[in-house]
Amino acid sequence: MFVKHLTLIDFRNHKNTEIEFQPGVNLLVGPNGHGKTNVIEAIEYVSTLNSHRVASYQPLIHKAANSAIIRAKVSHETRDVLVDLELHRDNQNQVRINQPPIPRLRDLLGTLNSVVFAPEDIDIVKRDPSNRRKFIDQLLIQFSPRLSGVISDYERVLKQRNTLLKTARSTGAKGSSLSTLDAWDESLVKFGSEIVVERLLLLDRIKPYLSDAYQAIAVTNNEPNILMKSSLLGSVVVDDFEEAELEYLELTDVDRIAELYRGKLAIVRSKEMERGITLIGPHRDDLVLLLGDLPAKGYASHGESWSYALALRLASARLLRDESKTGDPIVILDDVFAELDAGRRDRLASLVADNEQVIITAAVSEDVPTSLKATVFEVSEGSVTRV
Numbered sequence: 212m213f214v215k216h217l218t219l220i221d222f223r224n225h226k227n228t229e230i231e232f233q234p235g236v237n238l239l240v241g242p243n244g245h246g247k248t249n250v251i252e253a254i255e256y257v258s259t260l261n262s263h264r265v266a267s268y269q270p271l272i273h274k275a276a277n278s279a280i281i282r283a284k285v286s287h288e289t290r291d292v293l294v295d296l297e298l299h300r301d302n303q304n305q306v307r308i309n310q311p312p313i314p315r316l317r318d319l320l321g322t323l324n325s326v327v328f329a330p331e332d333i334d335i336v337k338r339d340p341s342n343r344r345k346f347i348d349q350l351l352i353q354f355s356p357r358l359s360g361v362i363s364d365y366e367r368v369l370k371q372r373n374t375l376l377k378t379a380r381s382t383g384a385k386g387s388s389l390s391t392l393d394a395w396d397e398s399l400v401k402f403g404s405e406i407v408v409e410r411l412l413l414l415d416r417i418k419p420y421l422s423d424a425y426q427a428i429a430v431t432n433n434e435p436n437i438l439m440k441s442s443l444l445g446s447v448v449v450d451d452f453e454e455a456e457l458e459y460l461e462l463t464d465v466d467r468i469a470e471l472y473r474g475k476l477a478i479v480r481s482k483e484m485e486r487g488i489t490l491i492g493p494h495r496d497d498l499v500l501l502l503g504d505l506p507a508k509g510y511a512s513h514g515e516s517w518s519y520a521l522a523l524r525l526a527s528a529r530l531l532r533d534e535s536k537t538g539d540p541i542v543i544l545d546d547v548f549a550e551l552d553a554g555r556r557d558r559l560a561s562l563v564a565d566n567e568q569v570i571i572t573a574a575v576s577e578d579v580p581t582s583l584k585a586t587v588f589e590v591s592e593g594s595v596t597r598v
């Protein structure tokens with residue numbers, strides 16, 4: 212698939228921008244702060260209903276406006292799909308696909324698949340577990356948008372269960388609240404186990420691609436590998452999960468995982484009542500990104516971490532391309548080439564060149580290898596013109 216046309220109205224600093232993208236490589240060039248990443252963010256938002264820069268959509272709306280519009284014409288193999296997404300400061304956001312409004316925003320997921328690499332992605336390697344959970348869950352949803360429902364069901368149950376635990380803490384556990392807790396536990400285990408299994412299966416599939424991508428960019432003998440550190444394992448509750456002794460979950464049988472889950476819930480029940488919070492489950496798990504024998508977090512150099520993050524995205528793109536039903540994802544590289552030496556630039560270029568569509572940003576076009584033969588757009592003060 213590829214984006215044919217993008218319209219931005221009052222999106223970030225784009226008052227009214229029209230871009231006629233081409234299949235193949237598209238390059239957005241312009242000085243710092245003129246609106247290149249904003250364009251990418253708009254495509255990312257249509258793709259995932261998420262931005263890598265902010266947690267809520269409010270900052271996406273132009274500071275002097277009350278709503279923003281992103282309109283994207285997406286070309287699939289046999290048809291074009293027109294997505295019209297309206298973001299409102301004070302109202303419900305709305306999305307139309309080929310005109311009729313769709314009731315739930317999340318039904319948009321799967322219409323436009325993209326993989327974005329942005330400088331902030333180094334956080335996946337270096338920072339707290341929530342960055343890694345977000346990485347894997349977003350990729351899961353791209354493979355099967357249905358899982359977005361499972362993840363929000365899990366989050367809903369988690370919230371309600373936490374409320375119940377807090378009430379039980381303040382009023383003392385009584386028979387009725389305990390049986391309600393048991394009922395919530397079953398839903399927690401049902402949705403939670405599915406998330407855990409899906410994450411593990413996806414990790415297995417992405418590993419070979421990760422290895423290839425990392426070798427191509429970094430050229431080392433250090434093999435990357437990913438393991439899942441799971442809160443469902445072990446017999447004690449750990450306070451600081453990050454520092455806790457490593458226990459990796461590898462089995463992918465959903466019934467056995469559910470069994471482990473129930474067992475561990477029983478172990479932590481009294482601690483959970485004491486604290487008023489759910490202590491185990493996929494919201495507490497972490498991916499351990501290994502480089503050779505050591506976790507990249509805490510050991511890898513800045514350059515290694517950066518290459519690792521890029522490799523995670525490139526591997527995602529390859530995997531989606533080979534296995535997803537929706538065809539090639541759009542590969543988006545924000546400010547990547549400036550970080551690389553000439554050899555690595557060329558290798559990265561050849562890794563992404565044959566994708567159906569690639570969108571690249573750079574402050575200066577000289578940083579981008581000419582072998583990419585890009586269609587070039589100039590971004591200046593929130594407007595975009597084809598060069």
Ligand SMILES: Nc1ncnc2c1ncn2[C@@H]1O[C@H](COP(=O)(O)OP(=O)(O)OP(=O)(O)O)[C@@H](O)[C@H]1O
Pocket residue numbers: 222223224241242243244245246247248249250270271272273274275546574590
């Ligand atoms: N809601 C908003 N309303 C108006 N302007 C905004 C809004 N959000 C961001 N901006 C402006 O957009 C500009 C940043 O745009 P963007 O991040 O796309 O720059 P860029 O071209 O990618 O720059 P760099 O090369 O430094 O990465 C900033 O000047 C910022 O003030």
Ligand SMILES: [Mg+2]
Pocket residue numbers: 247248249545546572
């Ligand atoms: Mg930028």
